[in-house]
Amino acid sequence: MIGIQLAGNLTQGLILGGVYGMATMGLSLIFGVLGVVNVGHGAFIMIGAFTTLLLFTQLGLSPIIAIPVALVIGMALGFFFYYTVIIRLTEAPELASLLATFAIGTLLEESVKFTIGTEFRGYNWDVGKISLHITTLPMSKIYAFVGSILIALLLYLWFSKTRAGTAVRAVMQDRKGAGVCGVNVNWIYALSFAIGIGLTVTSGVLLTMFIPVGINPYMGGAYTLKAFVIAVLGGLASPYGAFFGGLIFGLIENGTYTLFALVPSLEPFAMTRFLSFLILLLILLIKPTGLLRAK
Amino acid sequence: MLRVKDLESGYGPMQVLWKPSLQTKKGAITSLLGPNGVGKSTFLSTVFGSVKPWGGSIYYEEKDVTYMPTHKKVEMGLALVPEGKHLFPEMNVYENLVMGAYVKKASRHREESLALVYSLFPVLKERSGQLAGSLSGGEQQMVTVGRALMTKPQLIMLDEPSQGLAPLLVQEVFRTIQKMKEEIGLTVLLIEQNADASLSAADFVYIMHEGRIKAKGSPEEIKGSPEIREAYLGI
Structure with a gap:
């Protein structure tokens, strides 16, 4: 019985993990290229969640349509915040960029609070479900998972096959070396930041496809924390590492949920956040370069 | 000039x-x-x-x-061979060199530039599949010079x-x-x-x-x- 429950939860965990992974790739990309830690990460996920919600409830558009819309909104926000704020901070001490991205996050949260309000919202997108022997999966979750994998794959292809993607890799590995090759490093910064934010806002769509409730201006905080844990798992500066870090994190989170549920008088859901911190602490103590980093 | x-x-x-x-x-x-x-x-x-x-x-x-x-x-x-090499450690020798032909004008002459670099430094051709980070100091210097030559300066x-x-x-x-x-x-x-x-x-x-x-x-x-x-x- 426990075996089936665990297998079911692990399946859910793998799927959620794929979405988590995709939700962290933007953070890793921005850190890897610009060396900026985006503390406002979760706020951009929240923007994606609201994009989905509003398109669905106001215009009756499916969350699948929200994916490209969120990507465009995210990239536009990314370019906007890059040229207004981040461009001044790439050479500045870390504290400056931490404060600035925190401020951007707060600005977004408060703007949404001001225009839409703080109550928890949700939507109901019913596209059927499939029953496996071990668990029942709504199709929306499967779409979210497939969407995450497709986007991760596209990013991988963009990185490895295109001229701009190659330039981004070069800047990540040696900024000065890239400059010597004639790469316009400032443009690569702007593009990476925009793509990073675009991915993050898009991941907000996929996350609501998985969890279509609890949408409110402050929902991002929990995801910021998880994204940091996942990014550290995956080696912080590596978007692919982040994706696999997400898969592992989803498995751990859901797997331990089953185990915590076995302990009487323990509230398993509350324990998952404790677990996030524990994992972060352990990795930083044992292998601060990340579990998946080759070196 | x-x-x-x-x-x-x-x-x-x-x-x-x-x-x-x-x-x-x-x-x-x-x-x-x-x-x-x-x-x-x-x-x-x-x-x-x-x-x-x-x-x-x-x-x-x-x-x-x-x-x-x-x-x-x-x-x-105008090409620069910077002090301290500044290679791309996770790319191989070939990818490092090709990165030198990044700008449009240089990319049109990529193959001939590559042939020139390999004729100047034959050892780089042998090492072309090896990660730049794993080369000796002298070989890394050759890649740095080769990469600058790839920009068609x-x-x-x-x-x-x-x-x-x-x-x-x-x-x-x-x-x-x-x-x-x-x-x-x-x-x-x-x-x-x-x-x-x-x-x-x-x-x-x-x-x-x-x-x-x-x-x-x-x-x-x-x-x-x-x-x-x-x-x-x-x-």
Whole structure:
């Protein structure tokens, strides 16, 4: 019985993990290229969640349509915040960029609070479900998972096959070396930041496809924390590492949920956040370069 | 070809360059000599554009490029072999070299440039699939020079190419620089502390001290002046 429950939860965990992974790739990309830690990460996920919600409830558009819309909104926000704020901070001490991205996050949260309000919202997108022997999966979750994998794959292809993607890799590995090759490093910064934010806002769509409730201006905080844990798992500066870090994190989170549920008088859901911190602490103590980093 | 006049720059509040002027002659090796910390690297970085000039002017092929961004200078045929190599450690030798042909003009000549680099450094062809981070210091230096050649330059600026190399490799580096001039027809601006080697390689020499040009002349003139040698070169 426990075996089936665990297998079911692990399946859910793998799927959620794929979405988590995709939700962290933007953070890793921005850190890897610009060396900026985006503390406002979760706020951009929240923007994606609201994009989905509003398109669905106001215009009756499916969350699948929200994916490209969120990507465009995210990239536009990314370019906007890059040229207004981040461009001044790439050479500045870390504290400056931490404060600035925190401020951007707060600005977004408060703007949404001001225009839409703080109550928890949700939507109901019913596209059927499939029953496996071990668990029942709504199709929306499967779409979210497939969407995450497709986007991760596209990013991988963009990185490895295109001229701009190659330039981004070069800047990540040696900024000065890239400059010597004639790469316009400032443009690569702007593009990476925009793509990073675009991915993050898009991941907000996929996350609501998985969890279509609890949408409110402050929902991002929990995801910021998880994204940091996942990014550290995956080696912080590596978007692919982040994706696999997400898969592992989803498995751990859901797997331990089953185990915590076995302990009487323990509230398993509350324990998952404790677990996030524990994992972060352990990795930083044992292998601060990340579990998946080759070196 | 390159004409620098009264260049001023520095870092934060600290001025490093105090109006040095320098010219390179087409198809010749010009050397900027001086001990560590006199501003030679800052001079190159300012000419290349990675450090912003505070004043003065930089002309390249009769065009004012003083405030032109680096990537445009590369497109115009200006190449830099930076100090400290700055290779892409997680790319292999081939990918590092191809990255040098990134700008549009260079990418059109990618295959011939690659053939040229492999003929200059045959060992790089053997190592082409190996990660740049796993090469020896000398081989990494070859990749750095090769990558600069891949940008299809007319003027190549080398920042202390012999630094940290064994004497035998230093000879090799200077032989390569001669070849760049004689076989490829490049103009070379060479920055060095190694006075002996660069005096014998260069066609014209500038001597820098505390951010200023203190002397200039043919290598013979410099060698023939005991005051210059003693005051600035210590030989």
